[in-house]
Amino acid sequence: MRAIIQRVSSASCEVEETITGEIQQGFLILLGIEEADTEEDLVWLAQKISNLRIFGDEAGLMNKSLQDIGGNILLISQFTLFAQTKKGNRPSFIRAAKPNHAKPLYEHMIHYLSELIGRQVASGIFGATMKIALVNEGPVTLIMDTKDKDNH
Template identity: 45%
Template sequence: MKIVLQRVSKASVRVENVQTGAIENGLMLLVGIHEDDDQQHMEWLAEKILKLRVFDDKSGKMNLSVQDVKGEILVVPQFTLYADYEQGNRPSYFSAAGPEKAEKLYNEMVSYFKQQSELNIETGKFGANMDVEFCNDGPVTLVLEK
């Protein structure tokens, strides 16, 4: 599983001009699922994300988690994170999980966040062409992989 985590002051997702998710002050996650990923990979990363200290404390040091600041999380599926571009000029996605498996793990991650926190959790739409807008705060961007 590969996740691009961005600390944002706002973020939103639209599908066919209909907003499917929007947050203020929190984390936007672009989530790629590998063909070998399973429940354990997802839970490890989800727990790491809930506890990751990427928000500033009163002295300006990144010392607080999204839960500490009562932030929000926007979870966006992104299979292109597993693009292989080594040969030729057209990326291939053979290592990305197939749609059925990827959608199941994506939905399980969203459910995990909702069950393990009291945060507002918003989503993109799996398999859709999405318009994603965000304002990266910091900027703080991390790539997490398990």
């Protein structure tokens, strides 16, 4: 699993002119799932995200977590995070999980993150064409990959 995490002051997702998810301060997370991803990957990533300290404290240092500030999450499924661009000019998405594997993991991530932060996670619609709007605060953008979980 690969996640792009952006610290935002606001973010929203629109599908066919309808807002499917909208948050104020918190994280916009683009989540890519590949065939090799497991429930263990999901748990590790969700726990890292929920405890990530990238919000400013009184001294302006990144010491506060999402829970500390009462922030929210907008989670968007993003299979293109596993694009292979080494050959040619048209990306290959062969590493991205097929919907029958990715959709249940994506939906479980929504529920698990909601449990961890104590608030409903906003989301897009799996497989839909979405329009994402955001105000990246900082800007702060992090990339996390579950392949790194064993590399302390």
